[in-house]
Amino acid sequence: MARYIFITGGVVSSLGKGLASAALGALLQARGFSVRLRKLDPYLNVDPGTMSPFEHGEVFVTDDGAETDLDLGHYERFTGVAARKTDSVSSGRVYSNVLEKERRGDYLGKTIQVIPHVTNEIKDFIEIGDDEVDFMLCEIGGTVGDIEGLPFFEAIRQFAQERPRGQCIFMHLTLLPYLAASGELKTKPTQHSVKELRSIGLQPDVLVCRSEQIIPEKERAKIALFCNVRPEAVIPAYDLKSIYEAPLAYHQAGLDQAVLDAFQISPAPKPELKVWEDVKDRITTTDGEINVAIVGKYTQLEDAYKSIKEALMHGGMANRVKVNVDWVDAEVFDKGDAAPHLEGYHAILVPGGFGERGTEGKIKAAQFARERKVPYLGxxxxxxxxxxxxxxxxxxxxxxxxxxxxxxAGKKRFEPVVYHLKEWVQGNYTVTRKETDDKGGTMRLGAYDATLAEGSKVAEVYGTTAIEERHRHRYEVDVKYREQLEACGLTFSGMSPDGRLPEIVEWKDHPWFIGVQFHPELKSKPFAPHPLFADFVRAAVETSRLV
Structure with a gap:
């Protein structure tokens, strides 16, 4: 039976609950425990799949085809544990499940209420896989006091009450703002956040306090006194140069020890942190730097391409170079020349997206990379x-x-080299889709196999001809153009096992030009960089030496 750690936040959003959860998971692994991390989001969307990247950042896709919050990307990158559909749930999904049961008559005519029906649904979700791991870390989205989050807070209160004593603890993240005018760190926002949490029946066992300034012992003692936690369980969380320093920083601050103490696990196994020491060394000790242009349409919000930026950093670690990323808006040269905007970069990456806006600029970026022999990853x-x-x-x-x-556009303007994917094989059955289907969850989602051509660049990069990668798309390159394009030098070097769906293309006469239909960035980790990104950065390093 797993022990549960519920992570909540207060005062303001974006304090780093996801990062703290992921770092804690990595530290527990370093002590020999198995972990799984979950995200409970209060928004009413069933999942983030139909949400604009400007609203919610990127959508992280799991092997089993779930469209989830980007925090699950943090969880995977820090722990290496592949996320599943059962690791992410929203209020929308919870209410949808409850209403489906009500329509079927599962509740036998009872009046359906938030308590107990909605909270029971949340509790059922939380305990999935209870016997699989030592620790289950559950992050609650939003901040304490948000009206939409109340059912989740009530559910975890009930859950902790129903479990044996000492099997659940609560970790709360707050902000300690610094007022320059008075030269003081203010603890009152943290006190009020904890007061709000306690008013709904939750007493934090561990407090993580975000601060731009060093928190004096006097202030930590004050927080402990007024928030009713042990002084050693008040953990400072300072800004870091890289998020990958978080496991070492949190360990030094005593977070993992405070958590184990709260569970009364003594003596605690000693942590093995060599992996994270190596990661930090690769970030801080580099042999040069390269400049990569990401030509996209959501460049105003970096979180829209979160996993891509992190995967590029991982590729830099593999090659011991610093990767400088510039966000280039594809619309800027939709109708103009791309060269003034792309000259000087050592590599170009064009990410995914939906809709026609900015696509002419992306096409010009691909042309620039092909003609100028600049490494390109599409x-x-x-x-x-x-x-x-x-x-x-x-x-x-x-x-x-x-x-x-x-x-x-509602009219035919193009010869469709890329077409709407209406049918594909998933496991042992055929999936069919129509253009009129609902948008949510109807794409080709999750992990699919691909077969690589012997002697191709990608086969060399992967070191194999059989791969599995995650997909998220509803349009596909039409294989009927393969012969015509290959005659011009564009090789279809990766295909679905049945040979019907192109997975990878590459230019024969180019130093490094690869396009992939899947999302390799989703499987990259700091301690295990994805081979495509590692080799893409390597090619960019070679380009930088020629400039």
């Missing part, structure tokens, strides 16, 4: 734009485009 839509560029400018298919853009 992901999902980035691969499709590279194929359209090749079709237009090399294969001379003048009106090459995507059915997605015609569908959006």
């Amino acid at each position: 992901i999902c839509l980035g691969m499709q734009m590279a194929v359209i560029e090749a079709a237009r400018n090399v294969a001379k298919i003048k009106d090459a485009g995507s059915e997605e853009f015609d569908h959006e």
Whole structure:
């Protein structure tokens, strides 16, 4: 039976609950325990799959096809534990499940209420896989006091009451603001946050206090006194140069020891932190730097491409170089020349996206990279734009485009080199989709196998011809153009096992030009960089030496 750690936040959002949860999970692993991390989000969307990246950042996809919060990406990158559908739930999903049961008559005619029906649904979710791990870490989205979060807070209160004493603890993150005018750290916001938490029946066992200034012992003692926690369980959390320093920083601050003390686990196993010491060394000790342009359409919000930026950093660690990322808005040169915006970069990455906005700029970025021999990595839509560029400018298919853009415009304008994916094989059955289907959860989602061509660049990079990668798309390059494009030098070097769906393309006569239909960034970790990103950065390093 697992022990449970419930992580909540107060005062303001974006304090770093996800990062603290992930770092704590890594520290518990370093002490020999098995962990699983979960996210409970109070928003009413069933999942973030239909939410704009400007609203919610990137959507993190699991192997089993769940569209989840980006915090699950943190969890995977820090612990290496592959997330599952059962590791993410929202109020929308909870209420949807409850209403489906009510419609079926599962409640036998009872009046359906938040307590007990909604809270029971949340508790049922929390305890999935209870016997699989030593520790279950459950992060509650939002902040204490948010009206939409109350059912989750009530559910974890009930859950802790129903479990044997000492099996559940609560960790609360707060802000200690610094007032420059008075030169003081103010503890009152933390006190009020804990007071709000206690008013709904939750007493924190561990307090993590975010601060830009060193927290004096006197202030820690004051927080402990007024918040009713042990002084050694008041953990300072300072700003770091890299998020990957968090496990070592939290260990030095005593977070993992405070958690084990709260569970009365004594003597605690000693941690093995060599992996994280190596990660920190690779971040802080580099042999140079490269400049990479990410040409996208959501560049105003870096969280929209969170996993891509992190995977590039991992690639830098693998090569012991610093990767400087510049966000280039594809719309800037939709109708102009890309060269003034892309010259000087050692590599170009075009990420995924939806809709026609900015796509002409992405096509020009692919053309620039092809013609100038700049390393190029196209992901999902980035691969499709590279194929359209090749079709237009090399294969001379003048009106090459995507059915997605015609569908959006409501009229036919392009020869659809990229088409709406209506059927594919998933496991032992065939999935079918129509353009009129609901948007949520109807894409080709999750992990699928691909077969790589012998002797191809990608087979060399992966070191194998059989791979499995995560997908999130509803449009696909049409295989009927394969022969025509390969005659021009664009190789279809990765295909689905049945040979129907193109997974990877690459240019034969280019130092490093690869487009992939899947999202390799989702499986990259600081201690295990994804091979595509590691080799992409290596190619960029070689380019930098030629400049």
